[in-house]
Amino acid sequence: MRLTLKETAQKLKTADKILVTAHINPDGDALGSTLAMCMALRQLGKTAQIYIDDKLPTNLLFLPHIDEIKRPAEGEKFDADLLLVLDTSPDRIQKVRELTTAPIVNIDHHVTNKNQVDDLYLEPDAAAACEIVYKLCRELNVEITTDIAVCIYTGIATDTGFFKYSSTTPETFKIAANLLECGVKPNFVSEKVETRTFNDVKVMGAALNNFELYFGGKVAGMYIDAEIAKIVDTSEGLIDLIRVIDTADVAFMLRYQEENLIRLSLRSKGVNVSEIAQKLGGGGHIRAAGATLHMSLDDAKKLLLETLSEYF
């Protein structure tokens, strides 16, 4: 950890035009933290704009102000005096990096953060980047409006699997209590986040007809092939369907994204899957990690099972 929370707050205070971003393949924590941070900065009188170089998942479009998030165009520039990178090292922001040459402040809770900038605030014990954003709001004396609270709550809820993961601490729950007092309706957030199309529920059924156990049941693997991928809206939560199998220590999902582009998700009850993901060029947490594989689904399956065989 290089910056302290106070120093991070100070960096934000002294900037005027702030470009806010997070990782591609954005999830609830990436979107919740950038949106909450952007609203907080505007409350402090700053110019703040979010750019994310990816599509946004349909089930998160309910987040306040999400329609203001921009995707960088080829060669586009943005006049900023600070680039604030949330929930990832700056290597996963793609074209956003080319928008500005402003200095970077990086705020993250991933233990696998690559330490690419000096101005890094890393809190690996935080359940979500949104937990850090909550503390920053307090530090900056920002009023936590219902909109800000909804964004922070969504990030915390999604990154902890609705308070199920080991990253959930007493502080996580205390923050959640306070966010409810700021106006969050937990059922509203959960219903929105978990909303699936009829097709996605059909996909679940299809995925559950395409899963296998390996290594004597210790690993459960699920495949979303090109055929199924065509009708998938969001694949979030699919892996949890097999993560729960009593014999399984590790669950994985390989999802066809496009020709020679496979997304791997890993979940664990004990084994350090962040280590496995790193071997495959990805990263994440001990119990939840992922990687992007540039190969066919079959090759990805072979490579993954080979890598897993070192552990089982």
Next chain:
Amino acid sequence: MRLTLKETAQKLKTADKILVTAHINPDGDALGSTLAMCMALRQLGKTAQIYIDDKLPTNLLFLPHIDEIKRPAEGEKFDADLLLVLDTSPDRIQKVRELTTAPIVNIDHHVTNKNQVDDLYLEPDAAAACEIVYKLCRELNVEITTDIAVCIYTGIATDTGFFKYSSTTPETFKIAANLLECGVKPNFVSEKVETRTFNDVKVMGAALNNFELYFGGKVAGMYIDAEIAKIVDTSEGLIDLIRVIDTADVAFMLRYQEENLIRLSLRSKGVNVSEIAQKLGGGGHIRAAGATLHMSLDDAKKLLLETLSEYF
């Protein structure tokens, strides 16, 4: 509400031999509240024993002291000076009622509680009976050991769908924070609660191939027929697979239990399903309710769709 919390605590203090029970088809809150209460009473030097007239679900067998729960035998008697009924009116405790003629104290959080006894402590705003048990422990100066905390946490987590339902309040989260400080590992509880057998995951797949939309997509219904029911261990959570469909206000599951015995579960995003359940002889909460139907699966389906047609 007839008893206050203080009066309820007083009733428990003055009793010596306490028979503790909850509803049949016991869930995490029924088991968590009876187990936590029983441990609390023993800590106060009382004789306390839990009886429940049903099988216990496999995924909850991790709860501390659950192996001490007894099922009443035909004609069995139990020497008690108080019968403590948790999480239901006394009409859903079956043969436990015949174990003793001791006076009843009833503690519940269901707004549909049938007010069958004078000594009723009803807190319809509590997210779970376990929330009330937590407050009773505080009131009785019981030390919340890790075992007690795990039971209370499990009841709260399961009855709120892991903090997703509208019943979740700031107080729910504050209690959860405190239970973590008492030693609960949230990932341990969620992993245990959500553990499914390989068969159950296969059942999910089968159930997802046996669901339909009704009333223009506003109702989603799922069927567990005799064939699938044979391999089901627990059907908890199955209904949530279709509850999430974007067009659906109400989700239901009809599950074959035995010849002419069908269990109905209802979930809602707005409609009062407790009212619908009551029309069919059941009860519950506004957004989560259920009933037991003594007829065939086909007849249950017909009757339910007829009842639903009054709303859609």
